[in-house]
Amino acid sequence: MAKASTRAPVLGPAFIRLLARFGDTDLPQTPPVLTERLADWFDWNRALVLSRALDGDLPAAGDGAEIEDAECTRVRNALRQAIDADIEPLPQAREDAPAIDADYQPYRRHCMAVQRAMQAATGQLRGRLRHALAPRSPAKARLAEVDAVMEAVLSPREQMLLARVPGLLGLHYRRLRVAGASPSAGADAPHDAPAAGPWLARFRQDMRMALLAELEVRFHPIDGLLAALRNR
Template sequence: MAKASTRTPVPGPAFIRLLARFSDADLPRTPPVLTERLADWFDWNRALVLSRALDGSLPAAEDGADAEEAHDAECVRVRHVLMEAIDADIAPPPPDRKDAPAIDDDYQPYRQHCMAAQRAMQSATGRLRGRLRDALARQSPAKARLAEVDAVMEAVLSPREQMLLAGVPGLLGLHYRRLREAGAPCSTDTSAAGPWLARFRQDMRMALLAELEVRFHPIDGLLAALRTR
């Protein structure tokens, strides 16, 4: 019988809790203060750009406001398309190999699926975020400033976000290995691997959906700003 974990649950968003469960490493109980971490991430060039966005003169608003319903509908559509990509069926490894397949070889379809879903999320949410900023800038001078600040924050934070998210397929690979070794230590037939594989597929789906929610946080914020009068 599998030994129950004695690790202390990690506080924080669902995505962080899932990644902590997939990893052997213990995450710090007290996360770094956000303002201190942002100070480390902003070099002086970025700080000047942000300062201009916050303190500079307000740009003039353009005529014509976009329909809120159109923005809401587009966000719903994009989220639905990305969720369908996450839920897409994953082709199993070829069943006709004579030798026992290596765990890393068996995990490859899942790694590729995870990376493809991440690329789709990054591309689609990036385009959507830019369009929402453009719409926000057309509503009022104050909202145009908010859009400019969001653009600066995306430029600063997105590279670090992508670097961290790039580690998700590796963490899922470790989780796959542990589940397979615990659930089917002598099996060479992954197409009939049993409950451990169903659990892994569900865990991977939950992790990707949680990542999708993280990527939509700034989009949801921009939508809320667009609705504000």
């Protein structure tokens, strides 16, 4: 009789749960305390800048440019359309390239292109929201300044972690394709795997779900700034 799996369920946001499943790995059941992790990430220069943002003088309130919900919705919808766009076929693969890896390259390129688009669009939108917040009140000016510091500190680490997504999706693609060859197929027989089938539809949906979850993660600070802008 088959032994029941003892793997503990992964807790956390949907994006983290998806990546853990794609990578077939377990995550720590007790994540590091946020304040301790931030203390490791801030060097003394960044800490001084953050301190000035929290304690320093603020500009006088004024009439800033209004960033409406429609602009954030437009950007989010455009990125969702990019996620759902057709994947370009791969040109003739080199003969020395493993077939299973070559077949994954269109999906890898699509994933990386969408990630670049998300990074550029959300970064620009985040800056515009800060610019709109700053003149509205002293509290909102402070929030905008703190967000700028946090983005400078956390974005490089965020990009380093998100850069692993195409690789994890590649592992997921390989497992699904090999499993689709036959019920007894193993990882040592990638060339016998079918070029298409139900497994490919599942992979495409999983990749879409992962990119949509990443989009929501990238929009978290934007949603926060937008909520502050709405709040009068």
